[in-house]
Amino acid sequence: MxxxxxxxxxxxxxxxxxxxxxxxxxxxxxxxRQRVEAAARALGFGGPDPKGRLLRHGKFNSIGFMPPGAYAIADVMRSPYGRELVLGVSLACDEAGVTLSLVNGTDNTRIASIREALVDGFILGHSADIGLITSAQRRRLPFVILESDAGPDINSIKIDGRSGAVAAVRHLTGLGHRHFAILSVRRTSGPPIVHMPGQAKRPLLAGFSLDDERLDGFRQGLTEANLSIDDVPIIETTPGDPSAGAMVFDCVPEATAILTMSDWQAITILDEAVRRGIDVPGHVSVIGFDGTAESARTTPPMTTVAQDVIGKGRLAARMILDNAAPRQIVLPVELVVRASTAAPRAKIR
Amino acid sequence: MxxxxxxxxxxxxxxxxxxxxxxxxxxxxxxxRQRVEAAARALGFGGPDPKGRLLRHGKFNSIGFMPPGAYAIADVMRSPYGRELVLGVSLACDEAGVTLSLVNGTDNTRIASIREALVDGFILGHSADIGLITSAQRRRLPFVILESDAGPDINSIKIDGRSGAVAAVRHLTGLGHRHFAILSVRRTSGPPIVHMPGQAKRPLLAGFSLDDERLDGFRQGLTEANLSIDDVPIIETTPGDPSAGAMVFDCVPEATAILTMSDWQAITILDEAVRRGIDVPGHVSVIGFDGTAESARTTPPMTTVAQDVIGKGRLAARMILDNAAPRQIVLPVELVVRASTAAPRAKIR
DNA sequence: ACAAATTCTTGGAGCGCTCCAAAAAATGGG
DNA sequence: CCCATTTTTTGGAGCGCTCCAAGAATTTGT
Structure with missing residues (x-):
């Protein structure tokens, strides 16, 4: 060269x-100039190597997106939420003329990835893995952490998941539902975990306050209607697990309403319902979380706790690009009522 | 620092x-070692700066994905096809422990982006913009170009779009259709362009052989059924144009079958049909292209010319990672018949 | 206790470039 | 034609690191 x-x-x-x-x-x-250009052409020199310039300037012109917890970038692309998030980030990157690096890393390589990534800042997916945070801090690069409880000196953006969860339950209890199932998220790999009433519940998972907060919102909503979350079966599946729908219908046939943690999970349930010929919302109501574009196009269109995912991604990128003083932002959510929820079926089934 | x-x-x-x-x-x-580590901690030194290592090694450990033509990364994320493509690429990247850089660039900055991108190789979206290719060649980095006619010394991957298009038409003529509309892609920005029979057709667009090839497949399929593509209205919209559906129904009400260039376009039509209360496939048949996951979940589930988009993305990444001798790969397509196509409505409407 | 073998540590070279102050060349005015 | 200006060109410094051959320190064998 x-x-x-x-x-x-x-x-x-x-x-x-x-x-x-x-x-x-x-x-x-x-x-x-022409003489030089001719020489360059003759040697097959295609312009100054970016490596050199980079070293001189010290800027990569790139921001890194790192998926949360146990997920690879591929998982992010599979999830409606993840896609919209990346879309939002890429929107801001497009505008700023900056490259978006999708930084992957398995659990054990993730910290190294942060240390090595050729980026000027990071967006960390929703897991406040303390190792990741300290690793990011060490690099002294601006970073934003999503959907996690982070300290006041750290950029963070989250939605008001608790309120969203409360609103979801209120909507359903308002329709008359008394028999619920909750489809939650398993944050480690493995088969679904079923917590039936009476059994000990999953301990709070450090770093995934996101789930805990929503669960707590469900609890609160149920309490308001004189119900107890302890009587509600909770099923945990990994986010993309296609068997989630089957698990719910098999384990909690008596439920008339299913609360989920994401549109993705709710879609799984809707798909399974079609497969089994179960009528939604006639036989069972299903409620999603996130309000992704996909949620509007399911059959039936889905009731969901909507957030502005694209806006969130965009905002995250902007925070890094602007590199201002750390802020902790909480974004609002809004219950979008569509056709996947209705009054419960008559008791006589 | x-x-x-x-x-x-x-x-x-x-x-x-x-x-x-x-x-x-x-x-x-x-x-x-401990003494050094203590000193590092005291100074707030977070490990060797990747810039230096990079310069020394000369490897970015990253491959770049550049969207085609006039599209930004955000557009790629919006399109079902684009998402699956990126998913495939990211799958291979995850496996290889390599970062995926989404390199953006408007028409005029794109060449510069290629010159500057901090990557070890490129995947160029479907536009054989000659400037891009020469720019990529100049960098002497491995690159793959998608869905374009490229020379024998260039890596390329494309699907057999012509066969797919022929199969789509055969399927519809086999069902008895005689009145078609084609929803094609406008590759420049702007409002839809309507080519009614008798008018001059769009000139072939250099660099977008993809469209021309499919159009030619439609032509061939129609000819086999003693029909002429010259009698078929062709509407061109930018890929994400939500008005595409309305245009088709407004401009070609007599069509009983609509051929499209992508699932995304077909989804637009399906959405518009719902909005207008038009029955698919009772009143009109719609056929997509790409066979993305979304196509299986539309209402009704869509008949589409399926390709393995994820596999294609993965393959593209692998070609760069392996950096072997240039190959030109043509991938097969398969008509997937679902419920958006049926025999045409009775003449009396 | 001494030479030989082994383990650690060092600092020069070099990766390719851009910046910049200074030198060189070209231009202009009288 | 000479000197003051202006325009071009130059090459040293430095970005931060890793490699590596060579030197220093330590351990081992007898």
């Missing part, structure tokens, strides 16, 4: 002049 | 030793 110096030698000029030909051509006499 | 040398000075050792502490700790005496 020829370098600036090689081209300079070939054209009988200095390194600096060749650099000027490529970066500030107006500074160099036309005749000389 | 402290450097290796700073830490070295603080700990009373050389630059090289500090580097060893971080990269090959087993080489340095435990006692000394």
């Amino acid at each position: 020829p370098t600036l110096a090689d081209v300079g030698k070939a054209a009988g000029v200095s390194r600096g002049t060749v650099s000027n030909v490529f970066n500030r051509p107006e500074l160099v006499r036309p005749e000389l | 402290p450097t290796l040398a700073d830490v070295g000075k603080a700990a009373g050792v050389s630059r090289g030793t500090v580097s060893n502490v971080f990269n090959r700790p087993e080489l340095v005496r435990p006692e000394l």
